[in-house]
Amino acid sequence: MEDELLAAFRAEFAEGCAALAEAETPEAARRSLARLRAMAEGIGHAALAAALVGLAEAEDLAAWRAAAPRLAALAEGGEAAAPPRIRTLIVDDSAMMRRLLRGILAAEPRFEVVGEAADGVEALAALRALAPDLTLLxxxxxxxxxxxxxxxxxxxxxxxxxxVSSAAQPGSAAALEVLRRGAWGAVAKPSGALSPDLAARAGEAILAAARQAAGG
Structure with a gap:
């Protein structure tokens, strides 16, 4: 793509990301996501388009707003600069929590959710079939x-x-036990039903821990 056209795309995409970050309703966020996805697909930016598809599935306003700066940064860096994907398995008995975690991970294109499981038995089967790089448990x-x-x-x-559990608070016996059993660590579940800001902060903590658990 010519430099002039690429610069124009980045400027327009940045404006769309700013609108997404400031969206006050799910409807406004969906419109911004649709516009951003159309731009990404229009220039053939597969990493951006994939991230936006994942975000659209999340149905979470806080996650959508929190993703805006990362989407803008990815557009600035270009598709070639995108790091390798981290194939991720989500294990939780709550379908709502699995969807929320999927949305949190979708905010960063390097995470690719390859499967979900509702209990440990399903998770072990998925582990053998999918060989993920990272499991959120x-x-x-x-x-x-x-x-x-x-x-x-x-x-x-x-x-x-x-x-990812509310049962393994930092310093608790459960948190120490999961470390003893080989887990990278433990982080609290998001609980954004009462506070979108709390959900966004928890999502950032999960993303930071997931990056480190997967090797940076």
């Missing part, structure tokens, strides 16, 4: 809980595990 689940999953994963499982 809940602790309290039916059939086989997170601790049971870690016991099996420690023997043969690929990738890293980041526990």
């Amino acid at each position: 809940d602790l309290e689940m039916p059939r086989l809980d997170g601790m049971g999953f870690l016991a099996e994963w420690a023997l043969t499982g690929p990738g890293a595990v980041l526990v």
